[in-house]
Amino acid sequence: MSQPAPAATAEAAAAAEALAEDLAVRLEAGERRALARAITLVESTRPDHRAAAEALMRRLYGKHDQAIRVGLSGTPGVGKSTFIESFGMMLVKAGLKVAVLAVDPSSARTGGSILGDKTRMEYLTREKNAFIRPSPSSAALGGVARRTREAIILCEAAGFDVILVETVGVGQSETMVADMTDIFLLLMAPAGGDELQGVKRGIMEICDMILVNKADGDLKPAAERTRADYAGALRLLRKRPQDPKDFPKAIAVSALEDRGLETVWEEIRALDGWRREGGIRDNRRREQAVTWMRAEIEGRLAELFRSAPAVAELLPKLEAQVGGGDTPPDTAAAEALAAFRKALG
Numbered sequence: 001m002s003q004p005a006p007a008a009t010a011e012a013a014a015a016a017e018a019l020a021e022d023l024a025v026r027l028e029a030g031e032r033r034a035l036a037r038a039i040t041l042v043e044s045t046r047p048d049h050r051a052a053a054e055a056l057m058r059r060l061y062g063k064h065d066q067a068i069r070v071g072l073s074g075t076p077g078v079g080k081s082t083f084i085e086s087f088g089m090m091l092v093k094a095g096l097k098v099a100v101l102a103v104d105p106s107s108a109r110t111g112g113s114i115l116g117d118k119t120r121m122e123y124l125t126r127e128k129n130a131f132i133r134p135s136p137s138s139a140a141l142g143g144v145a146r147r148t149r150e151a152i153i154l155c156e157a158a159g160f161d162v163i164l165v166e167t168v169g170v171g172q173s174e175t176m177v178a179d180m181t182d183i184f185l186l187l188m189a190p191a192g193g194d195e196l197q198g199v200k201r202g203i204m205e206i207c208d209m210i211l212v213n214k215a216d217g218d219l220k221p222a223a224e225r226t227r228a229d230y231a232g233a234l235r236l237l238r239k240r241p242q243d244p245k246d247f248p249k250a251i252a253v254s255a256l257e258d259r260g261l262e263t264v265w266e267e268i269r270a271l272d273g274w275r276r277e278g279g280i281r282d283n284r285r286r287e288q289a290v291t292w293m294r295a296e297i298e299g300r301l302a303e304l305f306r307s308a309p310a311v312a313e314l315l316p317k318l319e320a321q322v323g324g325g326d327t328p329p330d331t332a333a334a335e336a337l338a339a340f341r342k343a344l345g
Contacts, residue, residue, distance in 0.1 A: 012048060020055035027060070027157045032131060035158045039133055042150040057150060064156040065285070068272050071177035073167045074187030079213045080166055083187060083255040085121040090261050091162055092127045099155040100124070100132045101148055102166040131160065149180050149292050178206045179291045182281055183268050187211050188230070190222035205237060208248050208271060211264060216254040227252040242280045247271055310343040311336055 023041070026034035042053040074080050081102075088098045100121070124130045133151065148165060155163050167177045178184045186207040204210075210230045215223035230250035239245065249267070253260035275281040305311055318336055321327035 013051065016048065016051040016055050019052045020059055023052075023056055024059040024157070027154060028064075028159075030159045032158075035131060035154060036133070038154045039147075039151050042147045042154070053150070057153065060153055060157045064153075064159075067156045067161055067163050068183065068268065069152060069163050069165065069181040070268065071165045071167065071181035071184040072187060073177060073184075074213075075189070078187050078189045079255050080187055081121055083211070083213055083253070084164055084166060085124045086255040086258050087261050087264070088121070088124045088130055088164065089127070090258065091265065092124070092129050096161040097129045097159060098124075098127075098131070099158075099160040099163045100130070100166065101151050101155070101163065102132065102134045131155065131158075152180060175206065179288050182272055182275070182284070183208050185209050185211055185264075187213050188226065189214055190219050190226045204233060204248075208243075209264070209267060210234070210248070210250040211260075212250065212252045213255055215252040215259065216257045220254075223252045223254075242275070242278070243271065244274055305337075305340050308340055308343045310339045314339050 019041075023034055023038050027038055038056060041049050041056065044050070044053070072080060072084065084100055084102070088100060091098045121132055125132055152163055152165070163181075165177055165181055184207050186203060186209070188210055190212060210227075212223045212227045212230065215227075227250045234248050234250060237248075240247070251260055251264060251267070253264060255261070272281065275284070306315075314336060318327065318332040322329050322332045
């Protein structure tokens with residue numbers, strides 16, 4: 001394979017730097033179109049786009065970090081989109097700029113995604129101080145898009161005060177979103193004792209607040225009982241020394257009737273203020289940055305592995321052998337890795 005001429009390489013690098021500089025200036029001026037274009041740029045896998053995206057991140061990283069990053073997860077049907085719209089509208093009316101990074105599940109078969117959050121948040125979409133960006137998870141583990149961390153940095157550079165990161169479903173997504181946000185909210189529906197037993201201890205330990213949604217109408221008594229059940233369960237957990245003694249906590253809310261939303265915001269601000277004053281937030285973000293670096297290394301190694309011609313040629317054969325029961329998966333994996341190491345020389 002022929003190598004690009006030095007002049008062409010230098011020209012491409014100059015173009016990437018010029019694009020990054022232009023976007024950085026427009027982002028910091030609060031231009032919405034620049035934000036949308038910048039997120040598209042960091043999500044792209046084209047080599048020239050990746051070069052420009054990295055140049056852009058170098059310009060912006062560490063310069064804008066005053067926003068509160070809030071992660072939100074919950075089971076499908078619990079009302080995440082309704083809650084985000086009601087909560088976001090309340091914040092906008094209070095004079096804050098709100099960005100929503102909503103991750104839609106990608107199809108494992110086609111790679112496509114629904115990207116329907118803008119239609120489910122019709123009022124928030126119309127607000128000039130709100131920005132909603134649905135992104136496909138693209139098979140990334142944990143229900144978050146691979147470039148969600150970069151998108152957070154871009155939204156901060158554009159001057160947003162609160163960044164809400166909605167994840168796909170529940171499971172590994174809790175750990176993933178906790179590794180990129182300051183406050184993690186777990187949205188739950190009114191439930192019985194059996195459903196409470198099904199909530200994993202690990203999820204309870206990493207969330208900062210459990211919000212029991214749909215505390216309205218006939219479901220209000222059930223929501224209050226569920227809130228009390230979760231509050232009791234949270235009290236049994238070992239307290240986190242870095243947080244106030246009354247956290248984590250459970251709160252009943254109604255996104256439909258806007259009930260409890262102001263309380264949630266007050267609690268978010270109180271916890272965020274506590275962590276900032278004690279240096280906990282800064283320490284946590286430093287740890288998250290290291291996690292981000294490790295995830296990027298793993299992602300790039302996987303791409304390098306799959307793109308190696310020797311591996312690309314061998315993998316279909318190994319998959320057929322494993323699927324047919326002729327070769328153990330670990331043996332096939334070892335053979336593929338051996339081919340990769342040999343290709344690297």
